[in-house]
Amino acid sequence: xxxxxxxxxxxxxxxxxxxxxxxxxxxxxxxxxxxxxxxxxxxxxxxxxxxxxxxxxxxxxxxxxxxxxxxxxxxxxxxxxxxxxxxxxxxxxxxxxxxxxxxxxxxxxxxxxxxxxxxxxxxxxxxxxxxxxxxxxxxxx
Amino acid sequence: xxxxxxxxxxxxxxxxxxxxxxxxxxxxxxxxxxxxxxxxxxxxxxxxxxxxxxxxxxxxxxxxxxxxxxxxxxxxxxxxxxxxxxxxxxxxxxxxxxxxxxxxxxxxxxxxxxxxxxxxxxxxxxx
Numbered sequence: 463x464x465x466x467x468x469x470x471x472x473x474x475x476x477x478x479x480x481x482x483x484x485x486x487x488x489x490x491x492x493x494x495x496x497x498x499x500x501x502x503x504x505x506x507x508x509x510x511x512x513x514x515x516x517x518x519x520x521x522x523x524x525x526x527x528x529x530x531x532x533x534x535x536x537x538x539x540x541x542x543x544x545x546x547x548x549x550x551x552x553x554x555x556x557x558x559x560x561x562x563x564x565x566x567x568x569x570x571x572x573x574x575x576x577x578x579x580x581x582x583x584x585x586x587x588x589x590x591x592x593x594x595x596x597x598x599x600x601x602x603x
Numbered sequence: 604x605x606x607x608x609x610x611x612x613x614x615x616x617x618x619x620x621x622x623x624x625x626x627x628x629x630x631x632x633x634x635x636x637x638x639x640x641x642x643x644x645x646x647x648x649x650x651x652x653x654x655x656x657x658x659x660x661x662x663x664x665x666x667x668x669x670x671x672x673x674x675x676x677x678x679x680x681x682x683x684x685x686x687x688x689x690x691x692x693x694x695x696x697x698x699x700x701x702x703x704x705x706x707x708x709x710x711x712x713x714x715x716x717x718x719x720x721x722x723x724x725x726x727x728x729x730x
Contacts, residue, residue, distance in 0.1 A: 496689055499682035507718055510671065513662060514721035514728075517655040524653065554640060561633050568630070600648050 483582035490586075491560035494553035502550050548597060555592040559585035625684060632681035639674050659725060668726040675718035683711035 505527075512523035525531055527547070530540025563585055566572045572581055618625065646667060650657055661667055690703035 492685075492689060495682075495685045499686050503679065503682055503714060506674070507714055507721075510662075510718055510721040510725075513655070513659055514724040520655040520658070528653075551644075554644075558637065558640075561637075565630070565633075596644070596648065 483579045483586070487556075487560050487563065487582040487585050490556055491564070494557040494560075497553050498550065498557060501546060502553070505546070505550070548593065551596055552589055552593040555596075556585065556589035559588045625688075629681065629684045629688075632677050632684070635673070635677040636681055639670055639677060642670050643674065662722070662725045665726075668722050671722045672719055675715045675722065679711045679715040679718075683707055686711075 508523060512519045525536055526539045527543030528540055530537040530543075563572070563581055566581070572578055646661065647653070650661065662671060687703075687707045690707065694700045694703045
């Protein structure tokens, strides 16, 4: 290799750096995508499988993930179910927003430092607001 | 894969001229998800109730069951490619790499098959 060692600083340095919005939404895109793949699609299959298996299994599914009647275990799993469902909604909106951000970056736009940071923050705000609005609509209408 | 020159040692590794297809397919299936998943979410949010009869009769209608089958195909395809990229970044060698290959080449297909069979049963079955 033709590289020679010099005293110039490494960038990014292995240890000396600070978090920025672009780094955060980059790793969030991966985390939310894989969360949706494993938890989201897993829940989707459980839901559609229960729906295809008849009223008893669908009611049992709905009780476990949302209603939570008949003992400590269903009440705990239904609490977990609500957290997971809200989490999945947020993960979808975040993954969708950062995915749209990737479309813009793919055409070669939005790499200026300030623009890049601003649109990264916009994806975070969008996901939070969209999740809140979605659940407000579902629960309050 | 050769073992002599430095070029020979790396030839055939990496995407091996198939990276562009993976890149494009990820983005094209993302556009599909951009239509399919909001359709599912809006439909579920607009339902008057979420009991068996309401949800089952909705899912049995032609357009919802078509969308559900497309989700089983397109979203699983998209998720499979995303998980593959994640695993390729973190699992480099040995049994972990083999297990990752098995995971991304079996589980999404099995899951999608189960999902499609379930939707067909809802759409065509009498239950």
